[in-house]
Amino acid sequence: MKARELKELGVDQLKEKLAQLNLDLFNYRMAAKLGSLEKPSLIQATRKDIARVKTILTEKAKA
Secondary structure: OOHHHHHOOOHHHHHHHHHHHHHHHHHHHHHHHHOOOOOOHHHHHHHHHHHHHHHHHHHHHHO
């Protein structure tokens, strides 16, 4: 998800998105440990999305 799209969301929606991304990251890591994750790049992409959401939440908190 792009930062521009995330900036349009409200704080509550961003928190829900963050919770969902954390759950996805957990599931991807477990799948990687079990050897069933076909695209290991999903872990890195999800971590970057989490960072984007956290950055935007911080920006909105300071505004």
